[in-house]
Amino acid sequence: MSHVEFSVNGFSKAVEVDPDMPLLWVLRDVLGLTGTKFGCGAGVCGCCTLHLNGEAIRACQTPIKEVAGKSVTTIEGLSKDGVHPVQKAWIEEDVAQCGYCQPGQIMQAAWLLSKHPHPTDADINEGMAENICRCGTYNRIRCAIHRAAGDECATGKEA
Amino acid sequence: MSTRRDFVKTTCLSLAFTLPMEPRLRFEMADPIEPGGVLAPSAFLRIDGDGTVTIWANKSEMGQGVRTSLAMAMAEELDADWSKVKVQQASSAAKFGDLGITGGSQSTRSTFTPYRTMGATAREMLISAAAAKWKVDRAVCKAENGFIVHGTKRIAYGELVEAASKLEPPKDPPLKHAKNFRIVGTDVKRLDGPDIVTGRAQFGSDLKLPGMLYASVQRCPVFGGKLKSVDATAAKAVPGVKRIINISSGVAVLADSTWAALNGREALKIQWDEGAHASASTMEIWKGFEARLKTPGKVVRKEGKGTAALGKNAIHARYDCPFLAHATMEPMVGLADVKPDRCDIYAPSQGPGWSMAAIQQITGMKPEQIEVHMPLLGGGFGRRAMADFIVEAVECSKTAGVPVKVQYSREDDIQHDYYRPGTLHQLSGSLDGSGRPHAWHHRFTGPSIAASLKMPWPPEATELSGAADLAYEIPNMQVEWAQSDTPFPVGFWRAVPASFNPFVTESFLDELAHKAGKDPLDFRVALLKKDEKRKVGHDELDPARLRRVIELAAEKAGWKAWRMAKHAKGRGMGIAAHAYLECGTYVAEVAEVEVLKDGRVKVHRVVCAVDCGLAINPLNIRAQMESGIIFGLSAALHGEITLEKGRVAQNGFSDYPMLRLADSPRIEVHIVKSDLPPGGVGEPGLPPIAPAVANAIFAATGKRIRSMPMTPGKILKAAKA
Numbered sequence: 001m002s003h004v005e006f007s008v009n010g011f012s013k014a015v016e017v018d019p020d021m022p023l024l025w026v027l028r029d030v031l032g033l034t035g036t037k038f039g040c041g042a043g044v045c046g047c048c049t050l051h052l053n054g055e056a057i058r059a060c061q062t063p064i065k066e067v068a069g070k071s072v073t074t075i076e077g078l079s080k081d082g083v084h085p086v087q088k089a090w091i092e093e094d095v096a097q098c099g100y101c102q103p104g105q106i107m108q109a110a111w112l113l114s115k116h117p118h119p120t121d122a123d124i125n126e127g128m129a130e131n132i133c134r135c136g137t138y139n140r141i142r143c144a145i146h147r148a149a150g151d152e153c154a155t156g157k158e159a
Numbered sequence: 160m161s162t163r164r165d166f167v168k169t170t171c172l173s174l175a176f177t178l179p180m181e182p183r184l185r186f187e188m189a190d191p192i193e194p195g196g197v198l199a200p201s202a203f204l205r206i207d208g209d210g211t212v213t214i215w216a217n218k219s220e221m222g223q224g225v226r227t228s229l230a231m232a233m234a235e236e237l238d239a240d241w242s243k244v245k246v247q248q249a250s251s252a253a254k255f256g257d258l259g260i261t262g263g264s265q266s267t268r269s270t271f272t273p274y275r276t277m278g279a280t281a282r283e284m285l286i287s288a289a290a291a292k293w294k295v296d297r298a299v300c301k302a303e304n305g306f307i308v309h310g311t312k313r314i315a316y317g318e319l320v321e322a323a324s325k326l327e328p329p330k331d332p333p334l335k336h337a338k339n340f341r342i343v344g345t346d347v348k349r350l351d352g353p354d355i356v357t358g359r360a361q362f363g364s365d366l367k368l369p370g371m372l373y374a375s376v377q378r379c380p381v382f383g384g385k386l387k388s389v390d391a392t393a394a395k396a397v398p399g400v401k402r403i404i405n406i407s408s409g410v411a412v413l414a415d416s417t418w419a420a421l422n423g424r425e426a427l428k429i430q431w432d433e434g435a436h437a438s439a440s441t442m443e444i445w446k447g448f449e450a451r452l453k454t455p456g457k458v459v460r461k462e463g464k465g466t467a468a469l470g471k472n473a474i475h476a477r478y479d480c481p482f483l484a485h486a487t488m489e490p491m492v493g494l495a496d497v498k499p500d501r502c503d504i505y506a507p508s509q510g511p512g513w514s515m516a517a518i519q520q521i522t523g524m525k526p527e528q529i530e531v532h533m534p535l536l537g538g539g540f541g542r543r544a545m546a547d548f549i550v551e552a553v554e555c556s557k558t559a560g561v562p563v564k565v566q567y568s569r570e571d572d573i574q575h576d577y578y579r580p581g582t583l584h585q586l587s588g589s590l591d592g593s594g595r596p597h598a599w600h601h602r603f604t605g606p607s608i609a610a611s612l613k614m615p616w617p618p619e620a621t622e623l624s625g626a627a628d629l630a631y632e633i634p635n636m637q638v639e640w641a642q643s644d645t646p647f648p649v650g651f652w653r654a655v656p657a658s659f660n661p662f663v664t665e666s667f668l669d670e671l672a673h674k675a676g677k678d679p680l681d682f683r684v685a686l687l688k689k690d691e692k693r694k695v696g697h698d699e700l701d702p703a704r705l706r707r708v709i710e711l712a713a714e715k716a717g718w719k720a721w722r723m724a725k726h727a728k729g730r731g732m733g734i735a736a737h738a739y740l741e742c743g744t745y746v747a748e749v750a751e752v753e754v755l756k757d758g759r760v761k762v763h764r765v766v767c768a769v770d771c772g773l774a775i776n777p778l779n780i781r782a783q784m785e786s787g788i789i790f791g792l793s794a795a796l797h798g799e800i801t802l803e804k805g806r807v808a809q810n811g812f813s814d815y816p817m818l819r820l821a822d823s824p825r826i827e828v829h830i831v832k833s834d835l836p837p838g839g840v841g842e843p844g845l846p847p848i849a850p851a852v853a854n855a856i857f858a859a860t861g862k863r864i865r866s867m868p869m870t871p872g873k874i875l876k877a878a879k880a
């Protein structure tokens with residue numbers, strides 16, 4: 001067991017846990033923050049995406065000992081009341097189906113936009129490549145990202 | 160900068176008390192009732208004094224949008240103010256009646272009228288209450304967007320609920336004419352959207368009860384195997400591990416976190432009795448299928464002279480479709496709280512009723528002591544109709560005496576599924592003098608879902624759609640199905656047999672069109688000329704509706720112009736359709752593909768035309784078509800589950816890949832305007848996509864791929880042949 005201190009969504013936290021426990025399970029099981037989802041535990045689905053010191057990472061691949069002293073932002077802390085441009089665009093495009101992958105998609109998209117304020121389709125292809133949506137909401141995700149950037153989306157519109 | 164003092168001192172054990180936990184069951188409980196009374200003419204509807212309308216959905220939400228469309232149906236007749244509508248989830252409690260199963264794209268069909276009727280009942284009561292208050296004839300009052308209106312007078316529903324609740328509910332409240340719909344038929348965003356994008360939405364995995372333990376189960380890797388012995392010494396020593404319990408499916412490790420449970424499970428030393436399937440392999444299964452196809456199967460459809468009419472110019476082809484896992488985004492999960500006299504289950508389930516018998520058997524309780532509560536489902540696709548994850552949680556909680564949540568890992572989820580049956584098909588067909596199909600013979604074999612799950616249906620009941628119900632007019636037809644049991648447990652997968660049969664039949668139809676030298680579009684349309692509806696099994700086929708979607712998809716895709724134009728090498732367009740008779744929906748899809756040098760298939764564009772009768776929520780219909788297409792493309796291009804030494808060889812998204820965003824085609828969905836009763840939309844988008852892609856690959860390369868998934872390996876091999 002180790003004592004680890006870090007910040008989550010602007011609040012300081014301390015936990016006594018196995019230093020190898022992934023951040024994902026610390027958030028979900030220890031801190032009760034369940035917005036970050038478990039999809040594979042192997043870093044290949046993107047469900048557990050969140051921001052660590054501003055970078056999008058996979059919480060299932062990040063042992064808590066590597067989080068010490070760092071700052072974590074989860075879907076719950078992306079904005080107050082869902083007003084982040086990505087969240088608003090997600091609602092406007094009615095992206096979600098089952099919704100399970102969406103916290104990860106949104107955190108990945110928010111990070112992508114922080115790097116590319118006006119991403120091209122190619123930027124989106126690359127930036128979102130590791131986030132699976134089994135319900136197949138990809139085209140709406142693409143459009144929502146363009147919308148959040150204030151850009152046009154051609155996908156799904158009649159040619 | 161944070162200081163020491165800012166830190167909330169917490170440990171695993173004390174956390175439940177120090178953190179503001181989400182109130183549990185946010186998906187089920189309505190807000191507390193404010194003074195002033197409520198109107199609740201049924202368990203599914205409550206109107207509060209502040210005008211809030213709470214509607215309980217009796218079908219599970221797994222992304223198909225049912226919570227929103229059910230609420231729309233009720234709010235429409237109620238003439239509710241949509242901004243005041245909330246939706247909650249019905250449990251298996253007696254007051255909600257039998258929830259049945261959420262599957263087969265049946266929810267809209269089975270609930271649209273009942274939900275409308277409940278809304279209309281409340282509307283009539285509110286009108287009566289207002290009329291009494293104003294002392295006017297109720298005929299001069301009408302409902303309008305959350306108010307009862309008479310001339311210039313208006314009164315909000317909230318102010319009427321107390322008086323209305325004292326009235327007798329009317330027996331047969333009038334339902335609106337479709338032309339007066341104001342909510343139904345419009346694009347309505349899903350009600351769960353805001354909770355989903357903020358992380359507040361509650362899925363089964365997200366629930367936690369006081370004192371709950373987290374469980375991970377080691378199951379025998381070989382289907383049908385049994386536990387011989389377990390040495391749990393090392394597992395017990397893993398920090399956080401609390402209990403190790405033998406359950407019917409294997410060994411469960413209970414711990415104070417998911418991580419500790421997973422680690423404890425790693426440390427188990429287990430000996431299995433692998434049973435009869437210890438050396439089973441897919442290769443063996445396919446050999447069995449080959450052998451089975453040599454002799455006739457059960458004739459499930461015969462027209463004219465059947466096979467006797469084939470003649471010597473018939474063409475023959477063999478098609479195969481693999482076993483598939485569901486791979487819902489949220490791995491299976493179940494939470495049970497078994498107390499001495501009561502059992503509560505919190506599980507994302509498509510079929511709470513189907514798990515009841517098992518729960519009763521384990522707990523020895525009566526149905527009224529058991530309640531299944533349903534949070535959101537992180538995908539279902541048929542997998543969550545099964546009860547295995549519930550049974551495991553109940554067994555664990557009963558023994559441990561505390562609430563237990565059983566969480567599947569992704570590996571567990573892929574390796575312990577109820578798989579989509581693999582199938583092998585033999586097709587023969589011949590043309591008449593004018594190039595129309597004259598005879599059609601389809602013999603196929605695979606396991607039976609009905610038999611495997613011991614459903615009270617004939618074994619072929621779950622295997623025939625897309626084969627025996629083929630809509631095209633062919634004078635001589637014979638369709639035979641032969642049961643081949645395999646070690647795989649099989650179950651319902653999105654579109655069930657229509658996930659494989661249409662790939663075969665719509666591809667083979669294209670082969671006949673090619674043989675006849677005809678445009679595959681014209682060839683199909685010519686076989687759907689008779690407009691009379693006809694009975695097919697329990698359902699009705701309306702050939703005109705199928706013809707219409709085929710023509711619409713082709714027109715919107717620019718089919719004719721494409722056929723005339725020259726295209727870059729490797730580009731092709733294909734069309735396919737399926738009449739999803741069980742849920743009354745007709746879909747045609749045109750796929751535009753590019754076959755790359757390395758054998759990969761890039762699907763650039765899909766044009767979909769759908770006739771699902773009355774379109775309740777066009778926004779969601781488009782989403783469901785997109786969803787079915789992407790799901791179908793994962794299967795068409797990537798999906799395959801194999802068995803080696805009795806074990807599933809795949810264990811996650813690396814070897815059971817899914818379509819990614821970059822490979823997602825542009826999708827256009829066109830909805831046929833219709834006043835017919837609404838049909839389902841969760842499954843019907845899927846069946847046409849694989850054959851549309853296969854037909855497009857043929858158009859692009861002249862090579863016919865008769866095996867799913869259509870991998871680069873198969874495509875390169877075909878190119879060399």
Ligand code: FES
Nearest residue numbers: 039040041046060
């Ligand atoms: S759960 Fe972390 S990437 Fe899948």
Ligand code: FES
Nearest residue numbers: 099101133134135
């Ligand atoms: S919305 Fe269901 S997995 Fe993405």
